[in-house]
Amino acid sequence: MKQFFTLITATCLLCSFSISAGIDEIIGALKTGNATQIAKYFDNTVEITLPEKSNSYSKSQGEMILKDFFNTYPVKSFEILHKGQNAGSEYFIGKLVTKTGTFRTTVFMKQKGDRQTLQEIRFENM
Secondary structure, eight states: OHHHHHHHHHHHHHHHHHHHHHHHHHHHHHHHTOHHHHHTTEEEEEEEEOSSOEEEEEHHHHHHHHHHHHHHSOEEEEEEEEEEEETTEEEEEEEEEESSOEEEEEEEEEEETTEEEEEEEEEEEO
16 A cells, blocks of 8 residues: 555656756746747647737647747747646746847646647737
């Protein structure tokens, strides 16, 4: 019985490290405006909200939309304002400072099987 609980605890810890690693990579990519790195975590479809538009996109379309956004708004810095969890999902809210504006950025992640996926990313004018 003790081995069973040890195995369950170890599995939970590995899953939480995996989730944190994904979020940390996305945060790092936001700091540099790296759309390709962010797109690695996209689900089959991803909801992207920008100041000018909002829609669901495929992985490849979403990556192109983010690349265009980062070309239009070159990133100067990104800082986390809040992180949280809700019903097996994780999210974080941050402040993205670009050369031409500042955006409240919200990212929603969900565990799908053994992989963490990015479900939604929002950039809203501050």
